[in-house]
């Protein structure tokens with residue numbers, strides 16, 4: 001990434017102080033939790049890419065197949081000279097389906113919180129698409145952000161795959177879809193992938209695979225606290241747990257303490273009882289009607305939606321009401 005897109009020293013200090021604040025707040029609450037966005041440091045992003053290759057993690061496979069089928073239809077709606085803006089772009093792999101089908105795209109703006117993933121993806125795409133201008137945006141898409149100047153006067157298409165929207169509770173998901181609408185601007189279209197409700201016998205293994213890669217991804221949060229906040233938590237004293245919460249229609253991931261223990265983090269003493277858990281992630285599962293209602297509450301109109309015939313996963317093309 002160019003210097004302009006790298007975090008400055010004061011931004012890095014701010015980021016590490018907000019990590020410390022959020023970790024201490026989450027671990028001193030009555031019910032302990034950590035924000036899922038902190039999974040994605042360099043090691044976490046690499047582990048997520050390994051998760052995408054797992055046989056149990058159907059999400060990547062099914063969404064990729066669905067996108068492959070529908071991109072000609074979507075690409076036909078993309079105006080000449082448009083900008084593609086992606087939320088939580090990670091390795092930008094699914095993006096290539098759109099870029100290949102829509103060579104009329106002039107700009108690509110990947111937004112991600114993971115500097116390592118964003119830098120790698122930008123370098124790879126720059127090399128693979130020489131006529132495309134890639135303008136990576138490093139940051140938290142739940143915080144106020146602005147599009148780079150060169151794309152502000154362009155037609156804009158948003159892209160939000162991976163069912164990352166499912167990591168947000170319904171009210172927060174509405175807020176995020178609404179602020180995405182503000183960022184993308186009048187007339188924008190927004191292609192969003194959202195995982196749909198299915199049997200817990202399929203859902204749970206997707207978040208608790210046989211090889212333990214998802215467990216390592218979850219425990220990387222503890223390793224990150226050790227690395228960045230100078231703590232000495234033993235990840236082996238915690239167990240990865242994934243559970244289907246039918247009431248809230250979500251998979252929950254937890255780190256469960258295997259014993260009574262005390263850890264020191266940034267000068268604070270945190271105690272865990274045996275069996276006490278840290279709630280690290282929610283992955284809400286939608287119905288087509290439920291996701292449509294959420295998008296409409298956020299001010300979008302569902303212009304089209306596609307689902308896999310055999311496997312419940314939805315891709316929704318949203319349009320700003322004036323589009």
Ligand SMILES: C[S@@+](CC[C@H](N)C(=O)[O-])C[C@H]1O[C@@H](n2cnc3c(N)ncnc32)[C@H](O)[C@@H]1O
Pocket residue numbers: 036037040045048052060087088089090091092094111112113114117139140141142161162163164
């Ligand atoms: C579930 S992964 C999806 C990656 C990719 N889009 C895909 O479909 O495979 C979520 C991605 O969103 C990024 N992310 C998570 N929370 C974020 C936030 N609050 N702001 C910006 N990026 C975020 C992560 O770094 C990660 O790359």
